[in-house]
Amino acid sequence: MAPQLRVYVPPHPIIRHWLTIAREKHTPVPLFRTAMSELGKWLTYEAIREFLPVQEVDIETPIGAASGQLIDASIPLALVPILRAGLAMLEGSQTLLPTANVFHLGLVRNEETLEASCYLNRLPERFEPQTRIFIVEPMMATGGSIIATLKLLTERGADPAFIRIINALCAPPALQLINQQFPSVQIYSACIDEVVNEQGWIVPGLGDAGDRSFGT
Template structure:
């Protein structure tokens, strides 16, 4: 039986709130950037809820010994923000996992062919197969950038079953491509919009997340 792509749209009121703020065309740059950071934080929280390995420990409180759990530091964790827009969400993501590695990947989309090309690659030559990887990609419309990223990760030894995508908005064309080739990857998104127009833009969407984050 074929695997089925798993995409989660958490019903968290703060995620819904900040997505609405980001959609509004008159939201000023600083507030838009805050909205992206907040979505990054809460979506990362949801994505690692059942992902992070823990180990049992005993600690000494001021009164007695108490049993507890801490994150297993032996398992490496990394963020892969897709530039530019991924940087807008990264700070919020890092607030949840401040010790995680960060491997930057810069992709640019040809507006005529809608194909992505790489201009910056700071990924490891070979990934530790135990590494938990969270790709930070705010917008997934036609799927060009995310498919390029997933193929690079796969070629360099990443375990696709340990990859999560942190995403503000996605659309069916991208989801269909991921499901066809990388169905074990899990996606945590604030919303799925149903339309991608002839220019490759998500509708109603929120515009260009990179431009709106950096005021360009």
């Protein structure tokens, strides 16, 4: 049976809270940036679940012997923020994955064709086997940027089954493209909005996450 894309929208009150603050058009830049960072943290928390391998260990507590689990430090971790907006969520993701390498990827969308082009690529020449990769991409509307990212990652040896996307808002066109081309990837999103308008914006969405994060 062919794999089917799995999209998780955690029913978490903190995620809903910060998404609402991010959506409100009168939210000031510093608070918007805080909201994006918090979304990055809590969505990463959900994405880590049953994804990071652990090692069984024997330890001594102050009272006696016990067994436990530690995250397997031999498995490489990678965070791939898509610039610019991905930087706003990156800080939150890093609080939970402080040992992860960060590989920046800069993509810009042509506002007429809605096609994405890459202007900055700091990916490694080759990902190590078993690397767990977290793409930090706040908005997925038409799917152009995320598909371009996934192609760049897999060309450099990334296994789609070990890729998870940390996302604030997404829409059906992007999800359909990912399902067609990279169905093994898993997505952790705060919300799925149903509409993408002719300009490629998610409706109701939250506007331009990059502009609102950096006051530009």
